[in-house]
Amino acid sequence: MKHIDRPMRCGCIGEHLTHSFSKDIHARLASYAYELLELAPHALDAFMIKAPFDAINVTIPYKSAVIPYLSHIDAAAEAIGAVNTIVKREDGLWGYNTDVYGMTELLAHAGVSIQGKKVLILGTGGTSKTACAVARAEGASCVLRVSRDGREGAITYAQAYQAHTDAQVLINTTPCGMYPTWEACPIDIDRFPALTGVIDAIYNPLCTKLVLAARARGIAAEGGLYMLVAQAVRASEIFLGEDYPAGTTERIYRDLLRQKQNIVLIGMPSCGKTTVGTHLAERMQRPLLDTDACIIERAGTPIPTIFATQGEAAFRAMEQQVVRDIATQTGHIIATGGGAVLREDNIQALRANGRLYFLDRPLSKLLPTEDRPLSGNAQALRLRYHERYDLYCRCADVIVDASTDAEVIADFIQGEFST
Ligand code: S3P
Numbered sequence: 001m002k003h004i005d006r007p008m009r010c011g012c013i014g015e016h017l018t019h020s021f022s023k024d025i026h027a028r029l030a031s032y033a034y035e036l037l038e039l040a041p042h043a044l045d046a047f048m049i050k051a052p053f054d055a056i057n058v059t060i061p062y063k064s065a066v067i068p069y070l071s072h073i074d075a076a077a078e079a080i081g082a083v084n085t086i087v088k089r090e091d092g093l094w095g096y097n098t099d100v101y102g103m104t105e106l107l108a109h110a111g112v113s114i115q116g117k118k119v120l121i122l123g124t125g126g127t128s129k130t131a132c133a134v135a136r137a138e139g140a141s142c143v144l145r146v147s148r149d150g151r152e153g154a155i156t157y158a159q160a161y162q163a164h165t166d167a168q169v170l171i172n173t174t175p176c177g178m179y180p181t182w183e184a185c186p187i188d189i190d191r192f193p194a195l196t197g198v199i200d201a202i203y204n205p206l207c208t209k210l211v212l213a214a215r216a217r218g219i220a221a222e223g224g225l226y227m228l229v230a231q232a233v234r235a236s237e238i239f240l241g242e243d244y245p246a247g248t249t250e251r252i253y254r255d256l257l258r259q260k261q262n263i264v265l266i267g268m269p270s271c272g273k274t275t276v277g278t279h280l281a282e283r284m285q286r287p288l289l290d291t292d293a294c295i296i297e298r299a300g301t302p303i304p305t306i307f308a309t310q311g312e313a314a315f316r317a318m319e320q321q322v323v324r325d326i327a328t329q330t331g332h333i334i335a336t337g338g339g340a341v342l343r344e345d346n347i348q349a350l351r352a353n354g355r356l357y358f359l360d361r362p363l364s365k366l367l368p369t370e371d372r373p374l375s376g377n378a379q380a381l382r383l384r385y386h387e388r389y390d391l392y393c394r395c396a397d398v399i400v401d402a403s404t405d406a407e408v409i410a411d412f413i414q415g416e417f418s419t
Contacts, residue, residue: 001027002029002031002240002244003030003031004240008054008055009032009033009052009053010035010054011035011037011053011056012034012036012056012057012058012059013037013038013039013044013047013056013058013059014036014037014058014061015038015039015040015041015060015061016038016060017037017038020059022034022059024259025229025252025256026232026236028255029233029236030236030240032239037056039062041061044062044065044066051069051093053086053088054087054088054239055086055238055239056086058083058084058085060126063082063083063084064081064082067083070083070093070094071092071093071094072091072092072093072094073094073095073096074094074095076097076100076133077095080097080100080129081129082097082099082126082129082130083095083096083097084097084231085098085234085235085238087239096238097130098230098231098235099127099130100130100134100137101230102228102232102234103130103134103199103201103227104134105226105227106222106224106230107134107138107199109226109253110220110221110226111220112169112199112220112222113138113196114134114138114140114169114197115138115140116140116141117140117141117169117196118140118144118164118167118168118169119143119144119167119168119171120144120146120160120192121143121145121170121173122171122172122174122176122186122187123145123147123173123174124145124151124154125173127173127201128145128173131171135169135171144160144164146187157187160187161188165191165193165194166192166194167195168196168197169195169196169197169198169199170187170189170195170197170198171198171199171200171201172187172198172199172200172208172210173201174186175202177202177209177210178205179204179205179328180328182205182208182328182352183209183348184209185210185213186210187210189213189214189219190217195214195219197219197221198210198211198214198220198221198222199221199222200221201224201227202223203223203224203228205223205352206330206353207353208352209348209352211223212351225253225256225257226249229249229256230249230253260330260353261330261331261354261417262329262330262331262332262334262353262355263280263284263332263334263354263355263413263417264334264356265333265335265336265359266336266340266350266356266357266358266392267338267358267359267360268338268361268366268381268384268388268392269337269338269366269369269372269374269375270366270367270369270372271338271359271360271361271366271402272359272361272406272409273335273336273338273359274290275406276359276409276410276413277333277334277335279407280333280413280414281333283410284333286333287331287332287333288332288333288335289326289329289332290335291326291335291337291340294322294326295315295318295319295322295337299318302371303315303371303372304370304373306318307374308373316339316342316343319343319346320343320345320346323336323340323345323346323350324345324346327349327350327353328353330353334350336350338374338388339374339388341388341392341395342388342391347395355417356395356396356397357396357397357398357413358392358393358396358398358400359400359402360393360399360400360403361402362403363382363385366381368380368381398413400412400413400416
């Protein structure tokens, strides 16, 4: 972190900033004060005239509205009509656009090449203008914007499905797929067989359905967190008038990703998910959430009673609701019930913000217990194991040898997660 020895007031203005990561990112960069300032639209004019800051970032919905208050604007910001970084100098306010840099860096980080490619950009808002500028600068052969109503020179989704299924890169700049609508996906990528890259500007959740669907097809795909960090690093360089060392964005991105990402433990009943989860929670100072414990608390009865009185389907419905709620959290350890991966919905929800670890404990070391209705005896346990083994492997980001004791398994997971 850069130490700044003069007092410097920095921050970010926008209408809604409660979910912003900007303070977190700038705190990792430099020691200047960085505050999130929520401004109602009617308060913008007085704020910009008074300009009570040394340097600020600007976010939705003020990136264009701040332009009339500037005495200088850089070429990229002017071409796009959006400013996200303002510095106060002796001769007035200078405006810049570092989102363009952020998007360019994100493409490189994701390994998505644009040169000579046909690019579809979903949405017509501010970020879509940034994406268009970047796609053109990177040498796209054709750039088309897609919107629901096809206005402002965009094509409609129906036209995209009809005449542009040869698109090779897709960039989502709409809020479709962002919490709380994480279950939504803006477009059906299966209708675009030539896709080689998918970018989603959304970073909340860390992995949207669009990114998950693209990765499942083997397409290079990435969410918006890297762009967010890269634009902040560039903005901070402009604030300070000096550059950070190479690798700064990568370092902060990884740090932030790990801080936000959940560690999700999946695997057979009695493989040690709760025990390993407890060790991890203690060592990593993270809260532990256990889906079975949440179900018991919500239902007010033990799991065998739920199975006996309401049946497995009712239990699975409760489990799905609990997983959905828990999976929106960040920075947690999540221990799941052995059958949580049986529903694709649960896997998608857990993946949105989590890294999934399968605790692969050999059948010979698993113990049947009476409080587990579906694996209460050795025969049932064996059946479940064979039914589910491939599924656990398929859902996992990491398969962990769980034949040893819980401390060793926790050591391994902590190490793997942190590197
Ligand atoms: C189940 C596993 C249990 C619990 C329920 C159903 C399963 O969790 O969710 O009895 O289908 O395997 P544990 O894996 O924590 O035992």
